[in-house]
Amino acid sequence: MGQNLIKPISNPFQNSSFLPPIKNTYSRTEPEETPAPRPSIFATLRKPPVAKANDFIPLFNDCITAASSRTQEYLLFKDPENKLCLPLQVFLMTYITQSVCLNMTDTFNCTAMTPEQRILLGPDWVWALLDKPSKNPRVQIAVQVLHLPEKEEAEEDSAPTEAFSETLQLAQMESSSRNMYEKLVDFCTSIGKDCYALFLFFGRKNDKGNIYGVLSNNFEAAIGKCNKIDRAFIENFFKGSRYLHTPPGMMQAVVTRKDHDPLTLMIKFS
Template identity: 55%
Template sequence: MNQTDLQYEAKTSFFRTLWFKPNKTTSPDLIPLFCDCIQAASSRTKEYLLFSDPESKFHPSSSALSEIFLMTYIQRSSQLNLTNIFNCTAMTPEQKILLGASWVWAVLDQPSKNPKIQIAVQVFHLPERTEGNVEELSLDIYREIMRMAGMEVVLRTQAERMVEFCASVGRDCYALFMFFGRKNDEGNIYGLLSNNLHAAVGKCVQIDQVFIDHFFKGAKCFATPSGMLQAVVGKEGDDPLTMLVKFT
């Protein structure tokens, strides 16, 4: 079986029909407040995704776009006091390299404030927006961090490191890969959310941007951000959950 067959097998096995019930322990304000913050962050980021400098002097980098989204989201969530029930934690450079995530969203348990559901987020950009050799530099730093910690270096892509991090936490920790623009649709933001991608690890399939993008091929229906969060907080048991989301 070649890699294409493995990718197709992985894709078809991950998607399940979603049936969920509202979780009574979750604040009824969570989902609309979250969607308000996502709309603000996505709209601001989309302005820069679609911006075209007539003189071709200004080109927002991939890191700048990620920071615009995250900073806008954090500002709006603070204004709405969402942080009391839904936290957002930006990773340090070291955490980003080791865990693969840029930030982590968490549904907080009341009144302990401990995270009961987590969504680790990694952002993908169009190749022409991505700084050269970013992954290679990250791997070099990753090796150095592991050496200093006296731990074995296990080479993984950044996507694989995040998938393994989520799997180590459990089924209530989801990996969310966000695409800031896709081929033939550079102005919109999409995402793949899953708590089951670790099933592909060790099956001769490299989990990277190409692998994740394969899930979108032929897709015509996408969940909304509210549908994504409703599915996450309403899911019961340890069943796998994978879904495609459109944020703009």
């Protein structure tokens, strides 16, 4: 009897000829750039930030720093004849030049008075914080410069009589009943509480090389008490002052003051 021999079937996977060729279907490609997200419709509804009223303060401080530093060179200069009276012009022109370079004149401008205006009204110049877009002054600071007494006397003595024009002489006659301090206070009072009188001291008795100031929108209160407004009255504010503001601190106090509130500050500018 013959035996049926069953031959085992060989594993087809052992023979590579049974396998179809494997192709590498994955190729290395550079990643595609993700497109930038489109702005949300709500983003178009946002309004650009509006400049705040005190954005000009750092620029104002830069101008004051430049003007004060330049003026100190003249305050500390030893004049043999004691007749050099240029600091007022130096301070004002340095400030104006710097403010023009910083493009701040549309926000905070400076108007220098003519000799006639100075005699009639009192200020040497007026600073004004302007409203946009009307450019109307919102806050004004009328500045009167006070030199050391010996400097003021030298300036008055050095001015020849023929240098005064007829207009200047008429201005002096018109305002002869009041001193320069009272004229400045009257000028500010006529405008209102948003106009401040600033007496700027170019040197003081015990500190001839620095610049100080007394600012107030309430000097007229002294008139109501029958006090005479003169240099001694203004310098007396320093005696009771425990703190001297910086120029930016002064401006910050001015722009944040509530309407009709009195404000009086002592400032050191240099």
